Amino acid sequence: MNYCPHCGQAVELTVPPGDHLPRHVCRGCGAVHYQNPKIVAGCVPEYEGRILLCRRAIEPRLGYWTIPAGFMENGETLQDAARRESVEEAMADVEIGSLLAVIDVLHAHQVHVMFRARLPEPRYGAGAESLEVALYEEGDIPWNEIAFRSVDFALRRFLEDRSSGLERHHFHAIDLRRSR
């Protein structure tokens, strides 16, 4: 951030009075512009034991496989967001189920919230951000071609819990920042 989104004057990085972290503060109007983690919502859609995966048509990780997931929008719930992303990326109308995983992705300033989901009918297809979409048996999941660590984590916990007959939720933190 170089300029104030409100008034267009230059901002500087400084610790405001009473605060404890540097913020972008406008030299003109004095507005303080906070930057906070963004939420990615997604789900593991299941149809008769098989899992719906999407091969990414966009960067980052173009060509790698993921579950339907994306940035939550203002005005929707986490479940709304996970359902919408399944429609957009996999053309799949899923029923969102229980909470599966909450992953703090510290280097990316993101929190990933993943749910279990049911695909009632085997109807799906490649949305604009996917090269292909397919149902995978557990033994066929392309583990070496999974796009993101958070997706790998969510898929593994999903399968472990399913084999135990459980629907737990799992917290996890991923931090790829360089050590100082």
Place this chain on the structure above:
Amino acid sequence: MNYCPHCGQAVELTVPPGDHLPRHVCRGCGAVHYQNPKIVAGCVPEYEGRILLCRRAIEPRLGYWTIPAGFMENGETLQDAARRESVEEAMADVEIGSLLAVIDVLHAHQVHVMFRARLPEPRYGAGAESLEVALYEEGDIPWNEIAFRSVDFALRRFLEDRSSGLERHHFHAIDLRRSR
């Protein structure tokens, strides 16, 4: 948003190609500036059955009671954020426990994530954003003076679960947008 934070040119609200919602797009550099929900992390600190509440010294809801909670920062986990807010608002060094509530606050573009927490020692005090901080027995909680609906929801679920010997998590949506 009126100006591009990158280049300082004017932005306009328009639907970018391939998108489905209006975004702030820079007329100069073409950057698309997304606006997404922010995360508020908090906890219900418990000491020998009593609950730690803070009376707000700041707007909104100055003078009303709340649990320690605030905006999550980049580079911290949800649990880190909840713990930090307890230190800042209640000068309380808590141990964060299980997930209690996830509340989509649709009109505010926020997601509130509340945890159970343990206060190991009865050491606490009013931080800069609190007028006073106190331990409340369940029967003495000032329900008519609770600052936010999400806090009311979290406290009630906490107490219900505690009386049942459970540690469940609860989803909830609050929407005070005017109907169109």
